[in-house]
Amino acid sequence: MSEKIDWAKYVSETEKKIECVEISNSDEAEKKSEDSDKPNPADASLLAKIIRKGLVENKNDIEVQRKDPRSPLYSIKSFEALNLDPNLLKGVYEMGFNAPSKIQETALPALLADPPQNLIAQSQSGTGKTAAFVLAMLSRVDVTKKYPQVLCLSPTYELAIQTGEVAAHMAKFCPEIEMKYAVSGEVVPRNTHLTEHIIIGTPGKVLDWAVKFRVFDLKKLCAFVLDEADVMISMQGHQDQCIRIHKNLNAATCQMMFFSATYDQQVMDFAELIVKNPIIIRLKREEESLDNIRQYYVRCNNPDEKYTAITNIYGTVGIGQAIIFCHTRRTAAWLSEKMSKDGHAVAVLSGDLTVEQRISVLDRFREGKEKVLITTNVLSRGIDVEQVTIVVNFDLPIDMNGKADCETYLHRIGRTGRFGKSGIAINLVDSEKSMGVCKAIEQHFDRKIHLLDTDDSDEIEKIGNGN
Ligand SMILES: Nc1ncnc2c1ncn2[C@@H]1O[C@H](COP(=O)(O)OP(=O)(O)OP(=O)(O)O)[C@@H](O)[C@H]1O
Numbered sequence: 001m002s003e004k005i006d007w008a009k010y011v012s013e014t015e016k017k018i019e020c021v022e023i024s025n026s027d028e029a030e031k032k033s034e035d036s037d038k039p040n041p042a043d044a045s046l047l048a049k050i051i052r053k054g055l056v057e058n059k060n061d062i063e064v065q066r067k068d069p070r071s072p073l074y075s076i077k078s079f080e081a082l083n084l085d086p087n088l089l090k091g092v093y094e095m096g097f098n099a100p101s102k103i104q105e106t107a108l109p110a111l112l113a114d115p116p117q118n119l120i121a122q123s124q125s126g127t128g129k130t131a132a133f134v135l136a137m138l139s140r141v142d143v144t145k146k147y148p149q150v151l152c153l154s155p156t157y158e159l160a161i162q163t164g165e166v167a168a169h170m171a172k173f174c175p176e177i178e179m180k181y182a183v184s185g186e187v188v189p190r191n192t193h194l195t196e197h198i199i200i201g202t203p204g205k206v207l208d209w210a211v212k213f214r215v216f217d218l219k220k221l222c223a224f225v226l227d228e229a230d231v232m233i234s235m236q237g238h239q240d241q242c243i244r245i246h247k248n249l250n251a252a253t254c255q256m257m258f259f260s261a262t263y264d265q266q267v268m269d270f271a272e273l274i275v276k277n278p279i280i281i282r283l284k285r286e287e288e289s290l291d292n293i294r295q296y297y298v299r300c301n302n303p304d305e306k307y308t309a310i311t312n313i314y315g316t317v318g319i320g321q322a323i324i325f326c327h328t329r330r331t332a333a334w335l336s337e338k339m340s341k342d343g344h345a346v347a348v349l350s351g352d353l354t355v356e357q358r359i360s361v362l363d364r365f366r367e368g369k370e371k372v373l374i375t376t377n378v379l380s381r382g383i384d385v386e387q388v389t390i391v392v393n394f395d396l397p398i399d400m401n402g403k404a405d406c407e408t409y410l411h412r413i414g415r416t417g418r419f420g421k422s423g424i425a426i427n428l429v430d431s432e433k434s435m436g437v438c439k440a441i442e443q444h445f446d447r448k449i450h451l452l453d454t455d456d457s458d459e460i461e462k463i464g465n466g467n
Pocket of ligand 1: 045048049052053054055056095096097098099100101104123124125126127128129130131132261
C-alpha cells in the first residue's frame with residue numbers, strides 16, 4: 001500500500017517551487033524498466049480505451065461516500081430526464097448511448113445540477129466516466145460568450161486527443177460549440193486571446209497558455225475537469241502543474257470535477273485537495289475471482305526445463321489460446337524465439353512496442369492468427385481476451401521486493417475463468433524462491449495450486465478435458 005502523502009504540505013511546498021523538476025531518464029531508471037517491464041499507466045489506459053468495444057458492464061451498486069446534505073442527490077434511468085439541450089441529446093443517441101451507465105445514473109444529475117455541484121468520481125475503466133464529464137462540459141458552455149469557459153486536463157497528449165474525439169462526436173449537432181487542444185504541437189500566436197469555449201489539454205501546455213502567455217483567463221472558467229487522476233498522479237511533475245492551475249481558478253464560480261479509474265487513497269487525498277465540498281461517488285470494482293480456474297504448478301530446474309514443460313503442455317492440451325507471462329522483456333523475447341523456431345505461431349507484446357503496435361498484436365491474437373501470446377506485466381490489466389483458456393506464468397509475478405504480487409497474479413489469470421468458462425493456470429517454478437512465491441499466492445487466495453507432472457501425458461490430457 002503506498003504511504004500516505006500530506007497533500008496540504010505538498011501544495012505549500014509546490015507553490016514555492018519555481019519550475020517543475022522533470023524526471024530524467026537516468027541509466028538506473030532505464031535498467032529498472034528493463035528488469036521488470038513495468039506497465040506505463042498512461043499507455044495501459046490508452047490501450048484499454050482504444051481496444052475496448054463498449055461499456056464494461058458492472059453490476060455493483062453505486063456508493064455515495066459523501067454529499068452535500070442540502071442538495072438532493074438522485075439518479076436517473078434515461079438521458080431524457082436530464083433536460084439536455086435537444087441537439088446534445090441527439091448527439092448522445094447518435095453515439096449509441098440508449099441509457100446511462102451505472103456511474104452516469106448518479107454522476108450526471110450531480111454534474112448538471114443547478115447550482116453546479118463539485119464531484120469526485122471513482123469507477124473502473126470502461127464504465128462511462130469520460131462520456132459523463134464530456135456531457136457535463138458541453139452542457140456548461142454558453143456559446144454567446146467568446147472565450148474559454150471549460151477546461152479538461154488529461155495526463156498525456158494521446159489521452160487528451162481521445163477525450164476531444166468523444167467531445168467532438170457528442171457535440172456533432174452543436175457546431176456552435178468550439179473546442180481547442182492545448183497539447184504539444186498546438187501553437188497560439190502571442191498577444192491573442194482564445195475564443196474557443198472548451199480547452200482540452202495537458203497540464204504543462206495549459207499552464208503556458210494561461211499563466212505564461214495569458215491567451216485565456218483561468219478565472220473565467222465555469223467548469224474544470226481533472227481526468228485520469230490516477231495516471232496524472234503517477235507522472236512526475238503533473239501534480240505540481242495541476243495544483244498551480246487549480247490555484248488560479250475561482251472556486252466560487254468554477255465547478256470542479258475529478259475522475260479516477262482506481263481507488264487508491266493517495267488519489268482520493270489528492271482529489272480532496274483539488275475539489276472542495278465534493279459529492280463523492282464510486283462504483284465498486286467488479287471483483288475478479290479465481291472461481292472456475294484450476295491452478296497447477298510444475299517443478300523445473302532451469303529455463304530450458306520450463307520450456308520443455310510448456311511444449312509438453314502445448315502439444316497435449318487442446319487449448320483455445322494461451323497467454324504466457326514472463327517477468328522481463330528479455331525472457332519474453334528468448335521464449336518467443338525458441339517457440340517460433342519449433343514452429344509455434346506466437347506473438348510477443350512487451351514494453352518495447354508502441355501503443356499502436358500493441359493494438360495490432362492484440363487484434364491479430366483476437367482474430368486467432370497466433371495461438372500463443374507471450375507478454376509481460378505490461379498486459380496485466382484491463383485487457384479482456386475471452387477465448388484465452390490457459391495462462392502460463394513462465395515467471396510468477398513478484399513485486400519490487402521480490403515478494404508474491406497477488407494482485408497482478410489475479411489480473412493475469414482472473415480473466416480466463418470468466419463468463420462461466422473454465423480456465424487453467426499453470427505456474428512454472430524453478431527455485432525454492434519461486435516455490436515460496438507460489439505457496440504465498442496459494443495461501444493468499446486460499447485456493448489449492450496442484451502439482452502437475454508434465455511428463456505424464458495422461459494427466460495433461462485430463463486437464464485439457466477439464467477434469
Ligand atoms: N451510456 C452508455 N451507453 C452505451 N455505451 C456507453 C455509454 N457510456 C459510455 N459508453 C461507451 O463505453 C465505452 C467506455 O466509456 P468511457 O470511455 O466513457 O468509459 P471510462 O470509464 O471513461 O473509461 P476509461 O476509464 O478507460 O477512460 C466507450 O466505448 C463509450 O463509447
